Amino acid sequence: MTEAKIFVRRYDPETKKSWISEYNVxxxxxxxxLDALVYIKNKIDRTLTFRYxxxxxxxxxxxxxxxxxxxxxxxxKVAEIRTPIVVEPxxxxxxxxxxxxxxxxxMHYLKEMKPYIIRKEEPKEIIVKSEQQEPIINPSAxxxxxxxxxxxxxxxxxxxxxxxxxxxxxxxYLMDPIDQGREERLKIANDKDAVWKCSFWGECSNxxxxxxxxxxxxxxxxxxLGLSSLK
Amino acid sequence: xxxxxxxxRNARYTFKFIRELSSFIIALYSIYLLTLLYYYHxxxxxxxxxxxxxxxxxxxxxxxxxxxxxxxxxxxxxxxxVKVGGKELNINLVFGLLILIFLIITTIILVILI
Amino acid sequence: MDKIRxxxxxxxxxxxxxxxxxxxxxxxxxxxxxxxxxxxxxxxHTVSAEGGAxxxxxxxxxxxxxxxxxxxxxDFLADQDAVEAFVSRAPMExxxxxxxxxxxxxxxxxxxxxxxxxxMSVKRTFFAADKTxxxxxxxxxxxxxxxxxxxxxxxxxxxxxIVENNRFKGLTAIDIKNGTFHxxxxxxxxxxxxxxxxxxxxxxxxxxxxxxxxALAYRVGAPLKDMEFVQFHPTGLPGKxxxxxxxxxxxxxxxxxxxxxxxxxxxxxxKLELAARDVVSRAIFNEIKEGRGFKGKYGDxxxxxxxxxxxxxxxxxxxxxxxxxxKYAGVNPYNExxxxxxxxxxxxxxxxxxxEAETPIAGLYAAGEAACVSINGANRxxxxxxxxxxxxxxIAGYNAARxxxxxxxxxxxxxxxxxxxxxxxxxxxxxxxxxPPSDILYELKDIMEEKVGILRNxxxxxxxxSSIMKLKERFKQVSxxxxxxxxxxxxxxxxxxDFMLDVAETITYAALKRKESRGAHYRVDFPKRDDEHFxxxxxxxxxxxxxxxxxLPVVITKWKPTERKY
Numbered sequence: 001m002t003e004a005k006i007f008v009r010r011y012d013p014e015t016k017k018s019w020i021s022e023y024n025v026x027x028x029x030x031x032x033x034l035d036a037l038v039y040i041k042n043k044i045d046r047t048l049t050f051r052y053x054x055x056x057x058x059x060x061x062x063x064x065x066x067x068x069x070x071x072x073x074x075x076x077k078v079a080e081i082r083t084p085i086v087v088e089p090x091x092x093x094x095x096x097x098x099x100x101x102x103x104x105x106x107m108h109y110l111k112e113m114k115p116y117i118i119r120k121e122e123p124k125e126i127i128v129k130s131e132q133q134e135p136i137i138n139p140s141a142x143x144x145x146x147x148x149x150x151x152x153x154x155x156x157x158x159x160x161x162x163x164x165x166x167x168x169x170x171x172x173y174l175m176d177p178i179d180q181g182r183e184e185r186l187k188i189a190n191d192k193d194a195v196w197k198c199s200f201w202g203e204c205s206n207x208x209x210x211x212x213x214x215x216x217x218x219x220x221x222x223x224x225l226g227l228s229s230l231k
Numbered sequence: 232x233x234x235x236x237x238x239x240r241n242a243r244y245t246f247k248f249i250r251e252l253s254s255f256i257i258a259l260y261s262i263y264l265l266t267l268l269y270y271y272h273x274x275x276x277x278x279x280x281x282x283x284x285x286x287x288x289x290x291x292x293x294x295x296x297x298x299x300x301x302x303x304x305x306x307x308x309x310x311x312x313v314k315v316g317g318k319e320l321n322i323n324l325v326f327g328l329l330i331l332i333f334l335i336i337t338t339i340i341l342v343i344l345i
Numbered sequence: 346m347d348k349i350r351x352x353x354x355x356x357x358x359x360x361x362x363x364x365x366x367x368x369x370x371x372x373x374x375x376x377x378x379x380x381x382x383x384x385x386x387x388x389x390h391t392v393s394a395e396g397g398a399x400x401x402x403x404x405x406x407x408x409x410x411x412x413x414x415x416x417x418x419x420d421f422l423a424d425q426d427a428v429e430a431f432v433s434r435a436p437m438e439x440x441x442x443x444x445x446x447x448x449x450x451x452x453x454x455x456x457x458x459x460x461x462x463x464x465m466s467v468k469r470t471f472f473a474a475d476k477t478x479x480x481x482x483x484x485x486x487x488x489x490x491x492x493x494x495x496x497x498x499x500x501x502x503x504x505x506x507i508v509e510n511n512r513f514k515g516l517t518a519i520d521i522k523n524g525t526f527h528x529x530x531x532x533x534x535x536x537x538x539x540x541x542x543x544x545x546x547x548x549x550x551x552x553x554x555x556x557x558x559x560a561l562a563y564r565v566g567a568p569l570k571d572m573e574f575v576q577f578h579p580t581g582l583p584g585k586x587x588x589x590x591x592x593x594x595x596x597x598x599x600x601x602x603x604x605x606x607x608x609x610x611x612x613x614x615x616k617l618e619l620a621a622r623d624v625v626s627r628a629i630f631n632e633i634k635e636g637r638g639f640k641g642k643y644g645d646x647x648x649x650x651x652x653x654x655x656x657x658x659x660x661x662x663x664x665x666x667x668x669x670x671x672k673y674a675g676v677n678p679y680n681e682x683x684x685x686x687x688x689x690x691x692x693x694x695x696x697x698x699x700x701e702a703e704t705p706i707a708g709l710y711a712a713g714e715a716a717c718v719s720i721n722g723a724n725r726x727x728x729x730x731x732x733x734x735x736x737x738x739x740i741a742g743y744n745a746a747r748x749x750x751x752x753x754x755x756x757x758x759x760x761x762x763x764x765x766x767x768x769x770x771x772x773x774x775x776x777x778x779x780x781p782p783s784d785i786l787y788e789l790k791d792i793m794e795e796k797v798g799i800l801r802n803x804x805x806x807x808x809x810x811s812s813i814m815k816l817k818e819r820f821k822q823v824s825x826x827x828x829x830x831x832x833x834x835x836x837x838x839x840x841x842x843d844f845m846l847d848v849a850e851t852i853t854y855a856a857l858k859r860k861e862s863r864g865a866h867y868r869v870d871f872p873k874r875d876d877e878h879f880x881x882x883x884x885x886x887x888x889x890x891x892x893x894x895x896x897l898p899v900v901i902t903k904w905k906p907t908e909r910k911y
Contacts, residue, residue: 011232013831018232030585030675042783044825046835051384053551056587056669058479059388068241075672088234095232096522097832103385107499115487117446126443127455133448140448140480144387153244156236169487176446199249202306216312 001026005084008048011095021045024118027078034062034073037099050099056211060145060153063090064099070150070207090150090161103146105159109166110144113188115173118181131179138215141174141210148204148214154197161197164204164214170194171217174224186228189221195224248270250302253295260292347527351496352749353742354531356503356558358382359389360478360734361713361741362537363485364438368742369749370492376746378767378828379464379529381498381518383553383837386486388552390539391734395590395665396462398731400435403459408432413904415729418464419722420864420874421906422571422882422899427700427718429902431736438735439471447484448473450662460662461595464621464911470728475665477592481731489826498754501527503557505765506534506709508565509758512710514755516561520587524830526770527821528762532749533740536562536696536704536711537734541575543841544849545689545798546790549581549588558715560776560844562696563851567704568884568895570717572848573692573856573866576725577623577799581688582674584643589685591727593666594618596658598651600629602637603683613911623724623865626687629799630799633686641684648682660833665871687799691730693721693865694855697884700829704740708752710745712737719882722899723864724765773839782839785816789842789849792816797853806857813853817846851885854892858883861906876906 004027011018023044025036034052038188041048052062055074062073067081073096078085093101148164149155155163162170167189174185188193205215238248271279279285308325355362358380366380379514382389401411411432416423443449443457450472452458460468473480489495500521507515507528514532538558541549563569579600580589594600600618602608605628612628613620620628629647632638638645651659651666656679659667670678695717702710702718713734720733820843827835861875862868882897 012829016831017232030673041834042781042787046781046783047829049827049832049834053384053388054390054393055585056393056673058476058665059392059551061384061388076366091234091236093233097829098396098830103520107385110487111490114491116491116851123444128451129455130451132455134447134449140483142478143479144385145394150238153236153238153240156458172448178446186592199251199725201244202309203244206310213312 001028003027004036004078006040007086008099009086009088010048010098013097021048027076029079031078032074033066033071033076033078033087034063036078037073037087044127049097058143060143060147063145063147063150064088065091065150070147072145072147072209090146092152093146093158101146106144106149106163106166109162110169112162112169113166113173114181114184115169117173117176117179118184119178120180123178128177135175136172138212139168139175139214142168142212143210144173145209147207147209151203151207153201153203155201158197160193161184162191162194164218167198167221168196168212168214168217171221174221186225190225194223209217211217242335246302251297256295257292258263258300260288263288301330323345346755346766347525349379349529350531350754351529352376352532353745354379354381354534355742356516356528356534356561357389357537357539357713357715358386358486358497358536359369359539359713359894360391360481360485360731361715361738362389362535363482363489364735365537365710365712365742365745366495367485367489367492368739369746370495372743374494374748376494376749378495379498379531380489380491380495381501381503383500383502383521383557386489386497387483388553389482390554390729391478391482392496393549393551393588394474394481394731394741395588395595397460397472397591397728398481399441399462399465399470399726399728399737400732401432401469402436402439402457402471403467403469406467408733411435411469412465414464414466415720415726416722416904417505417909418724418726419720420724421876421880421904422574422722422863423701423720424718424900425902426900428720428852431702431718431720431733432722432737434740437733438732439740442481442484445484445488447480451473458633459640460592460825461619462726463591463619463625464616464726465728466745470592470595472592474661475592475663478731478796481735496874502840503561504769504840506561506565507761508706508709509755511566511706512755515647517762518654519556519837522832524833526625526766528755528757532706532752532754533710533745535745536709536715537713537738537741538715540692541638541845541848542689544789544793544845544852546794547581547584547586547686549578549586549878550689555841555845555873556692556853557841557844558847559695560847562704562706562709562711563847563885563887565706567709568886569694569699569851570697570884570897571694571719571722571855572715572885573883574721574723574864575689575797575852576622576691576693577687577863578690579622579629579687580685581690582669583646583684583686585673586688587669587673587689588688589649589666589669589683590663591622593649593651593663596662597654598649600633601626601650602686603639603678604637608632609636612723621724621864621909622690622727624911626799627867629685629687630787631714639684640824642715643728644686646686649685650682651678652680666863670809689794691725693717693719693723693725694852698737699778701744702737703744708745708748710769712741723866760875769840769874773823774825774828774836776824780819780825781826782791782835782842785820785823786842786845789813789816789845793849793852797856800867800869801856803857803860810850810853810857813846814852815864817850820846826833847887853891855883855885858894880906
């Protein structure tokens with residue numbers, strides 16, 4: 001059992017003040033940053049505010065910036081990163097309070113992507129081979145944790161950009177073997193705030209905790225749009 | 232409150248920014264070079280191409296061209312996964328192969344020119 | 346104080362809640378559906394379900410077999426008419442999700458592929474890698490965006506239901522983002538708030554599983570059923586409680602003790618590792634107790650062996666298992682054993698409903714883990730719960746929508762709202778210098794883990810009950826440290842703790858009264874099943890001093906109770 005020092009960037013929306021709090025937390029080899037934050041909340045400072053739930057990197061609640069990198073707190077081991085640890089709210093989002101950010105902007109963009117199967121008629125029986133499913137396995141693994149938005153400098157400068165996760169989901173439905181909304185979806189991809197705003201920094205794919213590759217998916221859509229305009 | 236990620240967040244972002252910037256510099260240099268060639272065509276005077284300023288500019292353009300092309304080769308396999316027989320190739324291996332091809336083509340061009 | 350009106354109010358946006366909202370919204374487009382959740386829908390705990398969802402789809406399978414496996418798994422406490430309704434609707438629900446784009450794993454012919462699961466006599470568990478719950482939740486959530494008549498209230502916390510003359514008419518809620526208090530008027534409501542994992546110290550459940558819906562219903566007079574049956578999953582990571590899915594054993598994994606022996610052959614000679622969960626959990630507990638476990642930091646453990654499955658199967662079918670083993674247990678599953686111990690996993694009990702998902706309160710419905718139909722009886726079979734959420738979610742959605750079309754709004758009076766507002770804001774927020782809620786929470790978790798765990802006895806349960814009563818007394822001194830109105834999680838956690846104490850009391854009380862051992866409820870002092878006295882559901886009602894219990898006979902249609910052997 002050793003002690004780790006953790007600095008947390010705080011924000012109080014009522015006074016609009018931001019400051020840094022310093023905490024000392026007992027840690028062991030398998031203590032995650034999230035465990036440390038929960039310890040602080042329960043034993044040191046009840047006012048520290050953050051979202052979390054599943055503890056196993058699947059619910060996507062605990063995205064935050066740890067030592068300058070967007071990460072999931074529940075799968076980042078204290079012992080494996082530089083101390084003292086600096087924890088900040090996700091970049092590029094409005095902070096609601098402490099480590100909680102406002103992700104309504106994403107929820108809005110997600111809706112614009114029409115993330116559901118579009119078909120003229122209901123299929124009677126679905127026969128899909130594993131190979132046909134292959135292209136959607138990667139983009140459908142997105143847990144909406146928002147790390148990619150916090151890593152994207154394009155979204156940082158221009159928040160009308162739909163962003164990596166939303167566009168990656170657009171690609172997921174575009175590639176779905178039973179979907180029939182290709183025309184509609186390509187139109188969404190061709191929007192002035194969609195794929196063409198991506199300048200291919202690749203930071204989204206770098207930040208993704210689930211190995212989704214939004215950068216690739218977006219470039220593929222650029223290619224599809226390019227080819228479809230030739231026809 | 233909002234902290235925005237800029238183009239100079241850390242060394243990696245800054246490097247990528249320089250990479251983006253390099254395409255502009257190469258573009259500007261290409262225009263400059265075309266102008267030079269145009270005047271050379273008009274006057275047929277060697278001095279237009281061979282001055283010290285032209286040499287310095289050519290070297291700067293070469294450096295940026297190298298940064299841009301090598302980093303492109305470095306980034307590409309990270310984004311476009313290369314598969315052989317259903318298995319993904321190691322990205323560093325792909326990068327190495329691309330550099331090798333790059334060197335071979337460069338050598339061939341140099342041999343032809345010289 | 347704003348009033349919001351909606352025909353159908355769904356509380357909770359996990360698989361059951363989303364399915365219910367979609368069903369109600371698609372039944373009639375004029376109906377306005379309010380979907381209230383204390384987290385964004387994709388954070389709901391359905392996301393953590395790994396193994397799969399069971400249904401009779403394959404040609405080699407039949408409904409009767411699924412129904413019998415479920416009844417046998419439940420140790421004959423499930424209502425057999427409900428189980429039959431459940432299995433017959435299950436295939437349609439899974440195929441529905443396929444049409445909505447869920448990438449189910451495929452077999453060679455391109456149809457949905459099935460895997461083996463504990464207690465199921467044939468392969469009937471359908472899956473998408475080992476992230477089935479994740480795919481179900483996201484498919485449903487993304488589908489729900491299509492329906493314009495669903496209005497979502499993300500990060501809203503329901504504090505109380507309002508019921509008059511046994512008829513639901515509204516509820517009160519807090520918008521967590523800005524701390525404002527609102528009330529809803531609704532014709533019907535559906536409780537889909539999930540489980541109670543946070544009552545226990547070691548649990549596979551997320552931080553949001555605090556039994557809110559059960560307590561909400563209990564407080565307005567709806568009975569909770571079968572609360573003594575708490576499922577412990579055999580294979581959780583020691584200390585953390587995170588789950589290694591049953592699919593690891595379904596795909597062929599072994600359990601080994603420190604003698605390198607597949608000890609399950611002594612406990613369940615036929616089904617071995619794939620016996621019902623309560624059987625495997627007790628077997629592991631017993632091995633550890635008799636000194637055949639491996640020594641570890643968080644107590645002794647048993648080894649889960651998937652080395653022989655090979656890299657390909659692990660990477661393709663069990664990627665989450667690999668990730669969990671590497672990240673959270675620090676072992677490489679290709680060539681090391683994964684350390685496992687039983688962990689609290691699921692609540693068989695919940696708000697009492699019939700097979701139409703109706704609670705005894707008119708206009709109030711419940712579905713998913715928060716409800717108890719009961720199809721799970723004394724022990725749920727793995728992969729029945731995702732299907733349960735879908736089947737009873739859609740039934741609840743349909744019935745609530747029909748109820749809303751046939752009835753009118755009842756007015757919620759100012760006094761009813763003000764009373765609740767005062768309880769919360771004057772009673773809790775304004776109090777100064779009290780004790781922090783975490784002290785009580787940690788104590789509660791310890792009590793539940795030690796005394797209301799896998800092995801129970803009368804003396805422990807009585808002690809637990811009196812300790813919980815004392816905690817309820819002490820809860821009155823809890824105060825809010827964080828006085829801010831915006832996103833006050835300190836405050837929300839206190840409201841959750843208040844709910845948890847009520848639920849803990851019902852669990853302990855029901856466990857004390859059931860003087861037999863059945864399924865997940867194992868009494869050391871009454872180690873035999875007693876069908877003569879206890880082939881009944883216990884309904885727990887709230888009353889002034891201690892809970893009141895009513896008995897409800899189990900519905901038996903085809904299968905007479907026999908001894909359960911695996």
